[in-house]
Amino acid sequence: MKVEAVxxxxxxxxxxxxxxxxxxxxxxxxxxxxxLQAGAGELLLTGELEEARKLAAARGALLAGERGGLPPAGFDLGNSPREAARLDLQGRTVVMTTTNGTRAALRAAEVVGEVALGALVNAGAAVRWAAGFDSLLLVAAGRGGRLALDDAYAIGAIVAGLQEVGELKAGDQARLALELARADARAILKASAAGRALEPVGLADDVDFCARRDALRLLPVLKGREKGALVFAGAVF
Structure with missing residues (x-):
């Protein structure tokens, strides 16, 4: 498999x-x-707050996301996986916008047809999904337009999993991330700028939650496109 990271x-x-x-x-x-694990039927990702509000109003959907780490005014949910894990969203539609992640997904969908959202909590599922393709681009959301330590680490963990599945033709950035993934997940995520930024807003416990490896078999996979938005559904791998 040909693999590269940006x-x-x-x-x-x-x-x-x-x-x-x-x-x-x-x-x-x-x-x-x-x-999606909490039962949401669809998850729509968009880059801008006003677009998210319009989509949610049109669909009768919940609004989730953050700016500066906290939910914007009028949002139903923030961007906390701990909060999401406690919810019952059976059959609901959620519209989500965040500072970096949702924009990265929109960017990836401009150049690649098949898109999924990966993390440490579903790294194994991400590997199993990716194994069905002959080439894979790993896209880090980053932070403030720059490389983010936490995303590079998670990408490295996924590359390590792919390496166990079969032979890789990995580019330099994928190999760099792979070397980083030899470190401890919790320590790396806590040391990252994104991890440290959650402390002043009282969400530091989210970091431990994000560091859990293979807690889920569910992977958000792109199922459709709308003007200004991507539609994801959960798939089990």
């Missing part, structure tokens, strides 16, 4: 890959998995 959102995404896996481990792709 660790910085400032870098253009290359075309020519069969599938893309988007990673924003603290916290959007982790939370997305738990929203």
């Amino acid at each position: 660790l910085s959102p400032a870098e253009p995404l290359p075309g020519g890959y069969a599938a893309a896996l988007v990673v924003d481990v603290i916290r959007a792709t982790t939370t997305a998995a738990y929203l």
Whole structure:
């Protein structure tokens, strides 16, 4: 399998890959998995607040997401996987927008047809999904337009899993992430800028939740596209 990672959102995404896996481990792709695990029938990702509000109003959907780590005014839910894990969302539709993760997903979908959202909590499921393709682009959401330590680590963990499945033709950034993944997940995530930023807003416990490996078999997979939004559903791998 041909595998490459783009660790910085400032870098253009290359075309020519069969599938893309988007990673924003603290916290959007982790939370997305738990929203679908809680029973949400559809999860719509969009980049802008007003677009999210319009979509939610049109669909009678719940609004989830963050700006500056906290839920924007009028939102039903934040971007906390711990919060999402406690919910019963059976049959509900959720519209989600975050500072980095949802925008990364939209960006990936511009160049790749098959897209899923990966994290540490579903790394094994991400590997099993990706194993069905002959090439994979791993897209880090990053933080503030720059490389993020936590996303690079999670991508490395996924590359390590792919390496166990079969032979890889890995690019330099994928190999760099792989080396980083030899470290302890909890220590890396807590040391990252994203992890440290949750402390002043009282959400530091989310970091431990995001560091849990293979807690879920569910993977958010792209099922449809709308103007300004991507529609994800949960699939078990």
